[in-house]
Amino acid sequence: MTTREFDTIVIGAGPGGEGAAMKLAKTGQRIAVVEAHQRVGGGCTHWGTIPSKALRHAIQMLADYRRNPLFQHTQHQIEIEFPDLLRAADGAIDDQVRTRFRYYRRNRVEVVFGRAVFLEPNLIEVRRARGPSERLRAKHFVIATGSRPYHPPDIDFSHPRVLDSDSVLGLQQTPRSLTIYGAGVIGCEYASIMGALDVKVNLVNTRDRLLSFLDDEITDALSYHLRQQGVVIRHDEVYEHVEPEADGVVLHCRSGKKFKTDYLLWANGRAGNTQDMGLEEIGLAPNRRGQLEVNASYQTALPHIYAVGDVAGPPALASASYDQGRFVGAHIADGECGWSLIEEFPTGIYTVPEISSVGRTERELTAAQIPYEVAQADFKSIARAQITGHTVGMLKLLFHRETLEILGIHCFGEQAAEIVHIGQAIMSQQGSANNIRYFTETTFNYPTMAEAYRVAALNGLNRLF
Known part of the structure; x- marks a missing residue:
């Protein structure tokens, strides 16, 4: 079997792998991307973020239609099923796959489809279900294989x-009806989606509040609106066992509570895709969740092998994974990286x-005894x-009450994930440039949602005097 040579081999064609491959391709390296599935994009494109x-x-859009008085006379004629909504996502997935593959081809990055298995620290074999295997050798490797839903061994996920x-x-x-076990980001998103379809949803949370890493006022608002959609939230519950039946599933909790619904959606944790890659044989041992330990430069115990994205642990976000990939690409090409990843990255739910x-949240600032003030704009007052x-x-x-430095930005409502970036740009400035007065001294287009920054800043400054 012949062996082909590359400068760097990237394993996984999701955001982390793409970021590394594109950065390295720009330096003139010969790059190969190995993808286990038949299309590029990774779990982010096919099973996670995009769908x-x-x-x-x-x-x-369905909720907007139902609420719009222009269509009140036809609202009762609209019957939307879950598969109809899924088909609406197919076009976006196909567009993303075509776009991503075009990037690889345009930058002369070779995409090799098959499963990568390490034979030696610098040698992998790409194995295919159909067709011959081949061997690839490289000086550096980037493992960006993503993650999959965590499956406890005592639960039968083969049951329909x-x-x-x-x-x-x-x-x-x-x-x-649907029971969702796990009230993290994925659990809350699907509870919201299913609740909007008038599905009876039980959201079973293993903690004492939803999304405890967020500001308390934001999670309180989320809880309220989920309940308004008919979602029943159960806090501080831990499963004892799952009992699938012909006509539904019963979730038994240690508290003695039982939830029987048509389906159970397990949304409690993810595991890195590092199994059956031959990592242990070359001296790399993933932890129990399939993640690899890395240093500040995302190098594993073997310095020429890097890991980015979900397999490197938190924050396990597509946006952060892409940046990690670019960081690693620069580190491989130059032996070091002249820039560092941001510490304050935005979360979109x-x-x-x-x-x-x-x-930071109010809870964190209070614990740190930092004197802060709150500036707030309610969307109901924005044109x-x-x-x-x-x-x-x-x-x-x-x-900050004294320096006026922006310490945290928290948004709940339509376009929140877009709006937050305006504040993020100012918050990232050094020294006096990070100042809430910026928003009172800047002209915003009117009417826009961005205008909320001016309204909030004026509200906050008025609290000081």
Whole structure:
């Protein structure tokens, strides 16, 4: 068997792998990307971010239609099923695949389809279900294989009524009822989506509040709106066992509670895709969740092998994974990287309404004894929100009472994940440039949602005097 030589081999064609491959290709290296599936894009494109967010967008359009008085006479004629909404996501997925593959081809990055297995620290074999295997050698490797839903061994995920965040995309009908175990980002997003379809949803949370890493006021608002959609939230519950039946699934909790619904969606944790890659044989041992330990430069115990994205651990976000890939590409090409990744990265949660946050929360600032003030704008007072009918939500800025430095930005409502970036850009400035007065001294287009920054800043400054 002949062996082909490359400068760097990237394993995985998701955001992290793409970021590394594109950065290295620009330096003139000979790059190969090995992808286990038949299309590029990774789990982000095919099972995670893109389909779930396209699904959420379709739900939002349906909600807007139902709310619009122009269509009141036809609202009762609209019957939308879950598979119809999934088909609406197919176009976005296909467009993303074509776009990503075009990037590889245009930058002369060779895409090799098959499963990569390490034979030696610098040698892999690409194995295919159909067709011959081949061997590839390189000086450096980037492992960017992503993650999959975590499956506890005592739960039968082969049962058609037991779902995870991948298999839920194969549902052929809208459930009448659904229990979601795990109230993290994925669990909350699907609770919001299903609640908007009038599905009876039990959201079972293993903690004492939803999304505890967010600002308390934001999570309180999320809880309220989920309940308004008919979602029943159960906090501090831990499963004891899952009992699949012919007509549904019973979730038994240690507290003695039982939840029987048409389906169970398991949304409690993910595991890195590092199994059956021959990593242990070359001295790399993933942890129990399939993640690899890396240093500040994303190097594993073998310095020529890097790991980025979900397999490197938190934050496990597509946006952060892409930046990690670019960082690693620069490190491989130059032996070091002249720039560092940001510490304050934004979080986007695509519930209905959506949530986005960057920086510290009130709870964190209080614990650190930092004197802060709150600046807030309710969307119901913003002209653009009144025009579009999306008046639910708010923009909340936390800033230092003395220096006026922006310490945190928290947004709940339509376009939250877009709005947060305006504040992020100012918050990232050094010294006096990071100042809440910027928003009172800048002219915003009118009417826009961005105007909420001016309203919030004036509100906050008025609290000081």
